[in-house]
Amino acid sequence: xxLWLAQARVRRGRGGGRVIAGVLGASIAVLLNATxxxxxxxxxxxxxxxxxxxxxxxxxxxxxxLSSATASPGTAIVHPLQIAANDGDFVGWGTYKGRxxxxxxxxxDYSGWNLYVDGASNGVYFCRxxxxxxxxxxxxxxxxxxYTTCPSSGRTRWVFSINEQAQTCNDMGGHQYGVTAAxxxxxxxxxxxxxxxxxxxxxxxxxxxxxxxxxxxxxxxxDPGYLANYPDYSVPSTITVELLP
Amino acid sequence: MRRGSASATATLVALIGILLPTACATxxxxxxxxxxxxxxxxxxxxxxxxxxxxxxxAPVAGRFGPARWPSIRTADRRAVADPRTARVAGAxxxxxxxxxxxxxxxxxxxxxxxxxxxxxxQAPVGGAETIAEFLARGGLAVTQRPTAGxxxxxxxxxxxGSRAGLVSLAGHTAALVHADPLLRDDFRAYHLYWSxxxxxxTVQGVVQRPEVLIDIARSxxxx
Numbered sequence: 001x002x003l004w005l006a007q008a009r010v011r012r013g014r015g016g017g018r019v020i021a022g023v024l025g026a027s028i029a030v031l032l033n034a035t036x037x038x039x040x041x042x043x044x045x046x047x048x049x050x051x052x053x054x055x056x057x058x059x060x061x062x063x064x065x066l067s068s069a070t071a072s073p074g075t076a077i078v079h080p081l082q083i084a085a086n087d088g089d090f091v092g093w094g095t096y097k098g099r100x101x102x103x104x105x106x107x108x109d110y111s112g113w114n115l116y117v118d119g120a121s122n123g124v125y126f127c128r129x130x131x132x133x134x135x136x137x138x139x140x141x142x143x144x145x146x147y148t149t150c151p152s153s154g155r156t157r158w159v160f161s162i163n164e165q166a167q168t169c170n171d172m173g174g175h176q177y178g179v180t181a182a183x184x185x186x187x188x189x190x191x192x193x194x195x196x197x198x199x200x201x202x203x204x205x206x207x208x209x210x211x212x213x214x215x216x217x218x219x220x221x222x223d224p225g226y227l228a229n230y231p232d233y234s235v236p237s238t239i240t241v242e243l244l245p
Numbered sequence: 246m247r248r249g250s251a252s253a254t255a256t257l258v259a260l261i262g263i264l265l266p267t268a269c270a271t272x273x274x275x276x277x278x279x280x281x282x283x284x285x286x287x288x289x290x291x292x293x294x295x296x297x298x299x300x301x302x303a304p305v306a307g308r309f310g311p312a313r314w315p316s317i318r319t320a321d322r323r324a325v326a327d328p329r330t331a332r333v334a335g336a337x338x339x340x341x342x343x344x345x346x347x348x349x350x351x352x353x354x355x356x357x358x359x360x361x362x363x364x365x366x367q368a369p370v371g372g373a374e375t376i377a378e379f380l381a382r383g384g385l386a387v388t389q390r391p392t393a394g395x396x397x398x399x400x401x402x403x404x405x406g407s408r409a410g411l412v413s414l415a416g417h418t419a420a421l422v423h424a425d426p427l428l429r430d431d432f433r434a435y436h437l438y439w440s441x442x443x444x445x446x447t448v449q450g451v452v453q454r455p456e457v458l459i460d461i462a463r464s465x466x467x468x
Contacts, residue, residue, distance in 0.1 A: 077309060086319065086362075087388065087447060088376050088427050088434070090312045103303030103425075118309050123424025123436045123449075124405040125303035171404060 075099045081145055083158065089172040091119035091158045093145060095134055101127050109133075117160055121171050131167045289413030290467035293456035296410025296421055302433065303425045312427070314375040317364065321357055328353035331361050334391040334443050342464035344457065347385050347450065360390025376449075377427035380434045385450035387461070397440040412459055415466030417441050421455055437462055 075098035084090035095113040100106035104127025106116050112133035119126060143162050150157040150169035157169035318324075325331050331338050331353070338361050343349070348366040355361055364370050366384035376386065401420035402409045409420040419439035426433045435455045437448040439462070448458050 075309075082313060084312050084314045086315050086317060086322075086376050087386070087449065088314065088380070088424070090314070092309070092312075094309070096309070101303070101309050102307035104308065106309075116309070120312070120425060122401045122404050122409070122420075122438065123422045123434070124408050125308050125425045127309060171400075 081143070083145060083172075085172050088123065089120045091117070091121075091145065091160075091170050091172055093117050093143065093160050096129075100129065101125075103127065105129070115162065115167070117168050117170065119170055119172065126170075128168065131162070289415050289417070290463055293412075293459040293463070295455040295459065296412055298410040298421060298423055299407035300423060301408075302423070302430075304430045305426055305428065306430075312377075314377050314427075316373045316375055317352070317354070317370055317379060318372060318374075322354040322362075325353040325355050325361070328361060328363055331355055333359060333361050333389050336443070338389055339444070339465040341387055341448075341461045343385060343387075343461055347452070347457065347461075348383070351384075356390065358390055360388060362386055362388040380449060380451050381428050381432045383451055385448070385452075385458075385461070388447040389444045392440050392443055392445045395440065397438050397445050401438045412437070414439055414441075414459070414462050417466070419446075419459075419462060421459070423455070424449070441466070 075096055077094050077096045081094065082090055082092040094116060096106075096116055097113050098108070098110055100108045100116075101118070103125050104118060106114070106118070106127040106129040109129070114129045114133050115131040116127060116129040117131070118128070142164060143160075144164075145158060145160055147156065148159050149155070150159055151166050153169060155169075157171055159169050160167045328338055328350070329340060340363075343365045348368075350363055351366050351368070352364040352370045353361060354364075364379065364384060364386050366379065366382065368382075370379060370384075379386065396418070398409075398411060398418045398420040401422065402411065405422060409422045412419045412421050417439050419437050422436040422438070424434045424436050432451050434449050434451045435458050437446070437455075437458045439446050446462070448462055450458055452458060
């Protein structure tokens with residue numbers, strides 16, 4: 001984090017004194033907030049966990065703003081879903097906007113809500129974001145993570161599907177037991193970054209049982225202090241992310 | 246699993262490790278009629294040497310996360326008081342020799358798929374402890390499960406590339422990975438993956454030298 005800050009100051013400092021002042025202020029804010037990165041999940045443990053769900057896309061609110069010309073360094077991740085095994089490996093899926101991880105092959109993108117898949121396979125982290133993006137406009141999407149036959153290889157893998165279309169398949173060292181987790185995150189914490197993640201519907205199951213509604217369905221995550229007004233959680237526009245530079 | 250017996254066994258294994266290269270050489274050169282099987286069995290039983298692997302890694306701060314791992318004591322996993330009484334792939338499990346500096350057997354869990362995981366550490370496994378926390382305090386996990394019928398080491402190399410290196414284990418080939426950190430960048434576990442044709446194995450531990458894991462794996466095959 002500190003190394004990155006140093007680079008940001010040099011890069012932006014060429015623009016003039018006003019910019020420098022702003023960056024210094026932002027840098028201080030980053031330092032102050034570095035330890036309070038939002039990462040809120042609900043979790044369910046069990047064997048052979050699978051995920052499915054329906055979620056509204058993020059709302060087309062005017063304060064959904066990460067496309068600043070100065071490319072604010074934050075990252076918003078909404079709808080992250082995760083299944084982690086008891087050997088440390090995990091697979092996850094979500095959408096993000098902003099700065100990509102330095103590890104893996106995800107790309108920085110401040111313009112759209114990129115679909116990504118990340119995880120750890122055989123102890124090594126991976127991240128890929130070559131699956132397109134979801135629109136900013138409110139709309140519903142179905143997603144699924146389940147351990148089944150991968151269409152491309154025929155092997156049993158964790159298969160990620162969006163709107164019933166398989167996107168990618170991943171191995172995980174252990175898959176017999178896991179914890180399913182869903183929520184919202186921000187990383188590379190930036191001041192004024194607020195995330196409010198809600199799900200229209202979220203279910204999980206093990207192969208020996210039927211689908212279960214998520215215990216904490218609907219609102220999974222809310223940044224403290226964010227005063228969102230959602231009189232009706234069933235409306236399509238269920239997610240608002242605010243990242244103010 | 247007591248301290249004394251583990252130390253004594255570890256010493257014995259160390260002596261075998263020193264003496265075995267001579268035995269292997271003698272077997273391979275002195276008796277051609279039996280050397281093929283013997284050499285295959287004993288190859289990889291000498292002094293351990295870790296392969297060269299790519300030491301670049303993904304730091305905790307450089308990735309999306311964090312992950313939420315399940316507790317080790319998941320309700321669906323059944324504790325086994327004496328792992329020697331368990332069955333894996335229709336046979337008694339192999340029990341490794343683990344150096345006392347790593348720890349002693351604290352917990353054995355039978356899994357739904359017929360696998361068995363043994364947890365070695367200096368202190369008992371907590372009720373809600375996760376694998377990340379367990380490894381971070383120096384614990385070692387050994388998992389054996391009925392084989393999926395594939396070359397586990399080759400699959401791992403195909404998956405992680407240069408992050409893995411191959412190791413000979415008494416005629417089997419294992420893949421050694423210096424894994425990405427789970428909680429802190431200064432606590433990175435080594436993983437060893439292999440299949441012996443009957444069982445698929447995973448050994449994980451935060452150890453100073455990866456040779457420790459290799460020796461633990463070899464302790465189950467080498468005389």
